[in-house]
Amino acid sequence: MDTKVDDDTRRAAIEHQVRCMLDQDADGSHELYHDDAVLEFRGDRSPSSGSTSRSRGRRRSGVRAGAAPRTPSDRARSLRPMSATDDLIANNGAFVDGFDLADLARAPASKVAVVACMDARLDLFGALGLRPGDAHVLRNAGGVVTDDTIRSVTISQRLLGTEEVILVHHTDCGMLGLDDDEFHTGIEADVGQRPPWSSDGFADLEGSVRRSIERIRTSPFIPHTDHVRGFVYDVQTGALREVT
Numbered sequence: 001m002d003t004k005v006d007d008d009t010r011r012a013a014i015e016h017q018v019r020c021m022l023d024q025d026a027d028g029s030h031e032l033y034h035d036d037a038v039l040e041f042r043g044d045r046s047p048s049s050g051s052t053s054r055s056r057g058r059r060r061s062g063v064r065a066g067a068a069p070r071t072p073s074d075r076a077r078s079l080r081p082m083s084a085t086d087d088l089i090a091n092n093g094a095f096v097d098g099f100d101l102a103d104l105a106r107a108p109a110s111k112v113a114v115v116a117c118m119d120a121r122l123d124l125f126g127a128l129g130l131r132p133g134d135a136h137v138l139r140n141a142g143g144v145v146t147d148d149t150i151r152s153v154t155i156s157q158r159l160l161g162t163e164e165v166i167l168v169h170h171t172d173c174g175m176l177g178l179d180d181d182e183f184h185t186g187i188e189a190d191v192g193q194r195p196p197w198s199s200d201g202f203a204d205l206e207g208s209v210r211r212s213i214e215r216i217r218t219s220p221f222i223p224h225t226d227h228v229r230g231f232v233y234d235v236q237t238g239a240l241r242e243v244t
């Protein structure tokens with residue numbers, strides 16, 4: 001990636017954002033302030049939240065200490081600090097400049113669908129040598145096979161020609177040891193209703209992989225179930241270990 005172009009793009013986006021913030025400031029003071037709810041949502045309020053130096057820098061630039069309480073309508077008009085999303089969207093310009101994927105076919109070239117955990121550390125393209133256009137990649141919390149996974153694999157096979165499924169769970173998964181009942185009870189205490197879905201936490205990593213393989217193999221809607229294999233990705237080494 002061209003780092004200079006990337007930096008220029010980010011700087012231009014930040015300058016644009018600051019101009020918009022100044023233009024929108026309703027009280028005309030041209031001071032910048034933050035929205036408590038946004039910072040709270042982003043977890044930037046705690047020094048131990050692990051926010052990056054970049055996001056801490058953004059926060060400093062967007063905060064006016066002692067800003068007066070604001071009504072909901074004020075808040076709707078209020079200035080927003082640069083978010084991580086803004087940072088990422090700013091990268092799109094450089095991506096478009098180098099874009100060369102327009103000729104890819106819709107159907108995955110490898111005829112494989114990968115079902116994997118959403119964990120941010122899993123580099124599935126690197127681990128499997130995939131390139132854009134090669135495979136469907138379905139990700140969720142745990143990489144478990146849910147009704148929605150069955151829906152996507154069914155569409156992947158029946159409409160888009162895939163014939164094999166690779167399941168990828170991983171070491172140190174956040175779903176390992178999650179107690180559904182306790183988690184849902186906490187949500188119910190917080191919002192007054194219990195989630196209608198299963199969170200699919202698990203105590204046994206290999207057992208969860210086997211259960212997911214079985215859900216694919218026994219689904220009446222999925223036509224190709226001869227090549228369904230499950231693996232554990234080691235987040236320390238990147239190695240895939242097959243679960244049999």
Ligand SMILES: [Zn+2]
Nearest residue numbers: 117119173174
């Ligand atoms: Zn995980």
